[in-house]
Amino acid sequence: MNDQIPVIAIDGPSGSGKGTISRLLAQRLGWHWLDSGALYRLVALTAQHAAVSPDDAAALAVLARQMRIAFPVVEGQGKVVLNGEDVTSAIRDEACGALASRVAVLPEVRDALLDLQRRFRVLPGLVADGRDMGTVVFPDAALKVFLTASVSARADRRWKQLREQGVDANLNSLYRDLEQRDARDRQRTVSPLVCAADAVKIDSTDLDIDGVLGRIMTLVLDRGIAGS
Ligand SMILES: Nc1ncnc2c1ncn2[C@@H]1O[C@H](COP(=O)(O)OP(=O)(O)OP(=O)(O)O)[C@@H](O)[C@H]1O
Numbered sequence: 365m366n367d368q369i370p371v372i373a374i375d376g377p378s379g380s381g382k383g384t385i386s387r388l389l390a391q392r393l394g395w396h397w398l399d400s401g402a403l404y405r406l407v408a409l410t411a412q413h414a415a416v417s418p419d420d421a422a423a424l425a426v427l428a429r430q431m432r433i434a435f436p437v438v439e440g441q442g443k444v445v446l447n448g449e450d451v452t453s454a455i456r457d458e459a460c461g462a463l464a465s466r467v468a469v470l471p472e473v474r475d476a477l478l479d480l481q482r483r484f485r486v487l488p489g490l491v492a493d494g495r496d497m498g499t500v501v502f503p504d505a506a507l508k509v510f511l512t513a514s515v516s517a518r519a520d521r522r523w524k525q526l527r528e529q530g531v532d533a534n535l536n537s538l539y540r541d542l543e544q545r546d547a548r549d550r551q552r553t554v555s556p557l558v559c560a561a562d563a564v565k566i567d568s569t570d571l572d573i574d575g576v577l578g579r580i581m582t583l584v585l586d587r588g589i590a591g592s
């Protein structure tokens with residue numbers, strides 16, 4: 365039974381910093397990391413490659429179950445490999461994120477990814493980030509964090525992130541995209557983005573990355589979830 369293996373669930377809206385914080389936290393603890401959003405992005409990319417409609421729930425679920433995924437670390441960089449192809453950059457573009465948000469509303473797709481996500485729970489522990497880590501996938505997580513930030517702060521961060529990658533993005537359209545994505549993630553009927561009743565809410569609007577990480581590490585140590 366792997367329910368003895370500790371999980372820290374970090375949920376929140378797009379751009380709140382879940383991925384950055386979870387990766388750093390997993391590194392700090394020496395635990396595994398699950399970026400569940402990457403799985404939905406991989407379904408979206410697979411659907412695009414196979415010319416499957418984002419509304420064809422049954423076909424998408426079949427694709428989701430057939431995906432061969434690996435997360436190797438190459439020269440210190442985490443990579444995402446889908447059916448033998450390096451798709452690390454391809455899954456990160458805004459169009460793929462928007463399509464992922466669409467396929468993620470489908471219960472058949474969510475169901476197809478459930479066991480896959482739970483298989484990441486291996487010793488010594490797992491930091492899992494997404495929208496429903498604390499509510500659906502790991503409801504028994506030792507610590508649940510709901511990370512938020514204002515839409516303006518998130519749009520600004522995304523704009524800077526894209527600029528660093530050499531992508532010329534428009535701040536207003538990023539703001540609108542985030543609002544749309546938030547609405548879809550919060551309003552879907554299955555596993556909507558909600559703060560679990562037993563989650564600790566952290567608003568990172570006025571906190572830097574070290575500030576957020578420091579707060580979570582304090583919770584981890586106070587609760588005796590990990591040694592250091
Ligand atoms: N507290 C913070 N202060 C400033 N910048 C931050 C903070 N947290 C994250 N960032 C930056 O914001 C950007 C978005 O963060 P990240 O990709 O981790 O968000 P996310 O919630 O995982 O988004 P998504 O759900 O869309 O994958 C990154 O460039 C990251 O470095």
Ligand SMILES: Nc1ccn([C@H]2C[C@H](O)[C@@H](COP(=O)(O)O)O2)c(=O)n1
Pocket residue numbers: 378400401402404405461464465468469493494495496497545549
């Ligand atoms: N546990 C999850 C993770 C992600 N999604 C959906 C919602 C997002 O719009 C999309 C991409 O996620 P991101 O990489 O931006 O974190 O996937 C979800 O529904 N449940």
